[in-house]
Amino acid sequence: MKLEDIQHLRTTYKRYFHPSLDSLPDGWVAIIDDFFLALEGIGDLNEAVSVRFERTLTGLKAFAFPEVSRWHPEQSNALRAAQRQLYKMSQQTCEVCGNPGAAEDGHVWCIGHAGELADKARREAALYDECRVLFPSIHGKAIDLSVPDYLFDLVATTLRSILKLVESEDIDGKVLITRIEFDGDALSVRVRYQNLEAVFMRTQMAINEMLTDLEVLSDELTRKHNLGGSDAP
Structure with a gap:
């Protein structure tokens, strides 16, 4: 709201x-x-x-x-x-x-906001369900995947890469993305590690690097979008 x-x-x-x-x-x-x-x-x-x-x-x-x-x-x-x-x-x-x-798929749309927004909501819900293990059980609006279209693929790719790493290392529940929020100017992402043993230090560093890259790349995409698109200098 x-x-x-x-x-x-x-x-x-x-x-x-x-x-x-x-x-x-x-x-x-x-x-x-x-x-x-x-x-x-x-x-x-x-x-x-x-x-x-x-x-x-x-x-x-x-x-x-x-x-x-x-x-x-x-x-x-x-x-x-x-x-x-x-x-x-x-x-x-x-x-x-x-x-x-x-009502449509758990949302309520008027004629003017049906269709495209419904498809967008389904896409976000599917990504959330796919990466659910990365999010706290209770988070309110802190996890908001309704980012602009030009950022969605970047966010989705990063989350899936982290999920793949978490599952391969068998550390489900120990890596929690506690915030994904776009305020109109910048994307903010936060992670919390809980009960993660020292042996996974390299994994933690890799995830931190992914999230740093995500924020940097999202800033660049937002800058280009605001200047008129991906071809902006």
């Missing part, structure tokens, strides 16, 4: 805000706003309520604490109604722009 949208929700609904919002799509800001507005009208227990969001394959779910069993029946019913509405709207709202959309 865009920083300005996160700041809006954090400022407007400070007592409900939860970091799980950060990884939700930009197009769902309005339906989340509507959900928080519904909470505002539920009652006195709002002061003690926190909300965690979880995106599932079928829609967006909101979990409120304390649990509804501790609420007045009318408040519980109002909360459940708001949760159902959020879940329903997330199935019908384009995650890119917020226009009406339809």
Whole structure:
């Protein structure tokens, strides 16, 4: 989610805000706003309520604490109604722009964002699944493979090379890519080694070199792209 949208929700609904919002799509800001507005009208227990969001394959779910069993029946019913509405709207709202959309392969696209974006999402999901062993089990938006098209093959090739090395050395779970993030200007990649014995020092050095090359080459490709393409000097 865009920083300005996160700041809006954090400022407007400070007592409900939860970091799980950060990884939700930009197009769902309005339906989340509507959900928080519904909470505002539920009652006195709002002061003690926190909300965690979880995106599932079928829609967006909101979990409120304390649990509804501790609420007045009318408040519980109002909360459940708001949760159902959020879940329903997330199935019908384009995650890119917020226009009406339809679900496709775990995403929701409007007509304008279907097709090309759906193919791009499938390509990213396939790469993630292929290299899953390299990523922490919980990482939020720290692992973001939705890099520009001109960088995707470079990122994919590097990840596959690291995966091949990890599997050949039988060190699954000991090499974790903890961040892949493109901020519009530069690609940032971080790695963490855990319980990696000294005998694998050369392997660690090789992976570090791959990631350094990835960042350097991505900077060069981004520079050329910004100047007009791969033929730029």
